[in-house]
Amino acid sequence: MKVDRLGVLCARLGLCSRNEAVRYARLGQILVEGQPAQSAAVLVASDAAIELSPRAKRMQAQKVTLMLHKPMHYASCRAAPGVPLARKLLVPENRARSCRTRHDPRQLSKLDAADVLDVASSGMLLFSQDGRVATCVSRDPQLEKEYRIVTAGEASSSQVRALQLGLQAICSQAQVDLEKGYVPRAQKAKAAQDALPKPEDNKPEVKPDEFSIIRVTISGIVTSTILREVCAQAGILIYSFSRLRIGGICLGDLPTGEWTVVSCVDELLLSYRTHSEQGKVAFWTFCW
Structure with a gap:
């Protein structure tokens, strides 16, 4: 099973940048298999279900x-x-x-x-x-x-x-x-x-x-x-x-x-x- 850091996977999936993933993870706004991640540095399976919370999606959509x-x-x-x-x-x-x-x-x-x-x-x-x-x-x-x-x-x-x-x-x-x-x-x-x-x-x-x-x-x-x-x-x-x-x-x-x-x-x-x-x-x- 291939694993990678959560921030890298978020950037690869186009959810947010790696720096943004660090901030979102601190706020508990990144969900891995439905559960909030505590850090963007944790190792996650490459095929895991990763998504932003509704709040993080709104924050991302408001960026200019x-x-x-x-x-x-x-x-x-x-x-x-x-x-x-x-x-x-x-x-x-x-x-x-x-x-x-x-x-x-x-x-x-x-x-x-x-x-x-x-x-x-x-x-x-x-x-x-x-x-x-x-x-x-x-x-x-x-x-x-x-x-x-x-x-x-x-x-x-x-x-x-x-x-x-x-x-x-x-x-x-x-x-x-x-x-x-x-x-x-x-x-x-x-x-x-x-x-x-x-x-x-x-x-x-x-x-x-x-x-x-x-x-x-x-x-x-x-x-x-x-x-x-x-x-x-x-x-x-x-x-x-x-x-x-x-x-x-x-x-x-x-x-x-x-x-x-x-x-x-x-x-x-x-x-x-x-x-x-x-x-x-x-x-x-x-x-x-």
């Missing part, structure tokens, strides 16, 4: 997950001196207009970033009180993440192929698509010239019609920093880098610097797997 459209130059966690934390943007003033809840993130305890999105990247960053979300986003090898990479200079087919091969070597699945004929909006109208990066931003100067846009979908434990390194090895010079999707949660048209509450996390993220097309919905359809 937020999605922030992180701008560049903000750190997701552990910021270097002089670098602001993305968490500072989680204030009522930055709530998306389509978000119908009135949560104040400053009053939500144990609201942590689910993973790391490097300072030079923008896009989706999840914050959650639910420990399962962080475990899924940072450790699930089958969870899909989609990125949008705008290159400085046209990316050749050989570079795209090299990127594909490089990602396949470190990911369980990788798909790289090159979008043709992309011209930045800033190049279409003279009025948008002021929005172009200034020289002090240390970005390469890019001329019209010298952009390529690459969509990268990966499944695996790969951070944005590693993805940047693979792009560099393929000879791709990055102009901008953003994350569009995690599992079934899509960034959609959420404005930069704003946040919203994500509902249906179980269906959109925790139960999401690579080949499942269910749950890929637009941003506005799952905001409360």
Whole structure:
């Protein structure tokens, strides 16, 4: 008979995270074969009937997950001196207009970033009180993440192929698509010239019609920093880098610097797997 610690089994069954199992067990809210367990460290048969009490289920269901459209130059966690934390943007003033809840993130305890999105990247960053979300986003090898990479200079087919091969070597699945004929909006109208990066931003100067846009979908434990390194090895010079999707949660048209509450996390993220097309919905359809 295989046995394991109760906290590990709770995380494996998707009931709660290991840290949450410790707290629930202290409160007697984890039932093993119908009886409350006294500790998350006890050894339990792997095929034992384990469930949360009704009270613990309500506590778990009340936990909040937020999605922030992180701008560049903000750190997701552990910021270097002089670098602001993305968490500072989680204030009522930055709530998306389509978000119908009135949560104040400053009053939500144990609201942590689910993973790391490097300072030079923008896009989706999840914050959650639910420990399962962080475990899924940072450790699930089958969870899909989609990125949008705008290159400085046209990316050749050989570079795209090299990127594909490089990602396949470190990911369980990788798909790289090159979008043709992309011209930045800033190049279409003279009025948008002021929005172009200034020289002090240390970005390469890019001329019209010298952009390529690459969509990268990966499944695996790969951070944005590693993805940047693979792009560099393929000879791709990055102009901008953003994350569009995690599992079934899509960034959609959420404005930069704003946040919203994500509902249906179980269906959109925790139960999401690579080949499942269910749950890929637009941003506005799952905001409360």
